[in-house]
Amino acid sequence: MDIVIKLSQFLLSLSLLIVLHEFGHFVPARLFGTRVEKFFLFFDVKFALFKKKIGETVYGIGWLPLGGYVKISGMIDESMDKEQMAQPPQSWEFRSKPAWQRLIIMIGGVTVNFILAFLIYIGIAYAYGDLYIKNDNIKDGIWVTNSALEDVGFRTGDKLVSIDGKPVDDFYGAMEPLLLSNEVTVERNGSTEKIAMPVDFINQLMKSREEGGGASIMELRIPFVIMGASEDSPNAGVVKPRDMLVSLDGEKMTYADQVIAKVEDLKGQTVPAVVKRNDKEVNVNLTVNESGKMGVSYAPRLGYSDLERLGIYQVSREQYSLLESIPEGLQRGKDRLVSYGKQLQMIFNPETGAYKGVGGFKAIFDLFPQTWSWQAFWEITALLSIMLGVLNLLPIPALDGGHVMFLLYEMVSGRKPSDKFMEYAQIAGFFLLMALVLFANGNDIYRWLFK
Template identity: 85%
Template sequence: MDIVIKLSQFLLSLSLLIVLHEFGHFIPARLFGTRVEKFFLFFDVKFALFKKKIGETVYGIGWLPLGGYVKISGMIDESMDKEQMEQPPQPWEFRSKPAWQRLIIMLGGVTVNFILAFIIYIGIAYAYGERYIQNDNVKDGIWVTNSAMEDIGFRTGDKLVSIDGKPIENFSGSTERLLLSKEVTVERNGDIKKIMMPVDFIDQLMKSREGKEGAGPIMGVRIPFVIMGTDEDSPNAGVIKTRDILVSLNGEKITYADEALARVEGLTGQTVPAVVKRDDKEIKVDLTVDDTGKMGIFYAPGLGLTNLERLGLYEVSRKQYTFMESIPRGLQKGKDRLVSYGKQLKMIFNPETGAYKGVGGFKAIFDLFPQTWSWQAFWEITALLSIMLGVLNLLPIPALDGGHVMFLLYEMVSGRKPSDKFLEYAQIAGFFVLMALVLFANGNDIYRWLFK
């Protein structure tokens, strides 16, 4: 059932983005009197699942869910309709329109993507508001949960002060900023320390995760040791219960899970006294640490804002927006996401960062969606994907919107239109480049699935 929910969200989001992107081309094309022959969600290679002709346009759904398209008359595109291009230009064709109209038609798709993302962020701000932990409330510092973070100098208990010189006010979202940063300032035991982020930190991060199931966070707020279960053969199986909170181990107070994990390392092969909190009562138990330094206990890696607040560890800030207030907030969030994705793309195209190794395809997108239906999560992910789709389509690669825009701008500046033969060759070359990128991204998914 979980995979059905994930798949439903994935397909709904993808379909929505594709249809609206193609409408971004369709609407200005029709406004300028350009004939649109086909409008398809997904690709109809050899056959279509559904199609119906309305007026001059065939609307349909293809069987290959790798995107969608509109076929505009008199345009050199992925259809490579050479027969039509060999005929004399007709007034309803794309090639007969002024350059400025063709430019607007080509920019229509990405324009819709960006507008859609901003509208969604405005809607999210209005409908859900914001819940977050202010950085000042993270009084005992962060929990470093990745070895690559430790290797470059971070330690559990560090308090984040600033990233690239900008003070951190909202702890939520600081991980993404940190990954894209060059310098992070932390407070450690009252001292201020600067940690330089290596150019290839993303590569180091991916190597640290090799052989481990799931990506997992690299840092977070410190949380208590909440017990979620035990191994069947663990001697502690009948001693503790799910949702017990470990508050003392071998006579030492335990506040956070990282403290418990550190203490266990020195208790190999021993049975020691402990105290767990159960239904607001403290209960004494004896816990056994085996010869490998394990207790056979599963703990909760994350608790969520509601539980952290209920346990009295962190104050969760809430902000609700009126409709008018949600507009600037949504626009700001959309801008932040756009800038952030631009930085990520820059890192991917810089071989020194190694970020290209983490590029994913459809499986990576599929994994973004939660296993339980959440409209807030759905719209957050859809807005992010809309920005990604818009930015990627602007890349100056023939076969993408950005490639067409590049040639149109050349025509408008130079006054010379590239020949149809040149555009055909460029389209073919762009198609192979695009296919290489798609194969690389999805190949990364397959490689990680098989070997990591």
């Protein structure tokens, strides 16, 4: 059932983005009197699941869910309709329209993507507001959960001060900027230290994760809340789910990282401990095996409600009126756009090694949660809309950005590239685009098979 929910969210989001993107081309084309021959969700290679002609346009759904398209008369695109292009230009064709009209038609898709993303972020701000942990409230610093972060100089207990000179306000909101940063300032033992982030930190992080270094890079320092014990654990009948370990071998244990470090020193021993169970402290004896494990699982992260219940961190809430949600949503969209631009820069810089983490359709599929959440759905859809808009603006002839590049050249120079040149450029762009698609999805397959 989980896979069905993930797949449903994935296909709904993808379909929405594709249809609206192509609609962004369709509307200006029709406004300028350009004939649109086809409007398809997904690709109809050899056959279509559904199609119906209304007026001059055939609307349909293809069987190959790798995108969608509109076929505009008199335009050299992925259809490579050389027969039509060999005929004299007609007034209703794309090639007969002024350059400025063709430019508007071509940028219509990405324009809709960006507008959609910003509208979604405004809606999210209005409908859900904000829940966050203020960085100022984190008195005992961060919990470093990945060795790659330790290797560059971070330590558990550090307090984040700023990232590339920008003060850190929201703890969880600092994760992505940190990955893309050049320098991070932390407070350690009452003094500040600057940590230079290596250019290939993303690559180091991926290697660490492959070696079992942890999925996240840092977390809030939280208590050691027991989730359960394995059947063969000597502590199976001693602890219960949701027990909170507060003392071990006579030492107070405030945070999980302290417990993890302590058990390393207690290998092969049975020691007294205190757990908090239903708001009461219970004395127990816990056994640590020769490998330094207690045979219990714990919660590496707690939800906002649990953090509040335990009284460890104060959760800040912001609600926005409709008017207040507009600038808030616009700012969120801008931040996402800038962040994604930085990610692309890192991907195209071989020194970072970030290209190794590029993913295709499986990576997008994995973004969606296993339980239905409208908030998560809209947040992911907004992000994907920005990604789709930016990627389509890349100056590759098979993409909108390639057509825009040639149109701008025509408008500046006054010379239109020949149809033969455009055909060759389209073919070259198509093969380049296919290579990128194969690379991204090949990464997915490689990780699935070998990691």
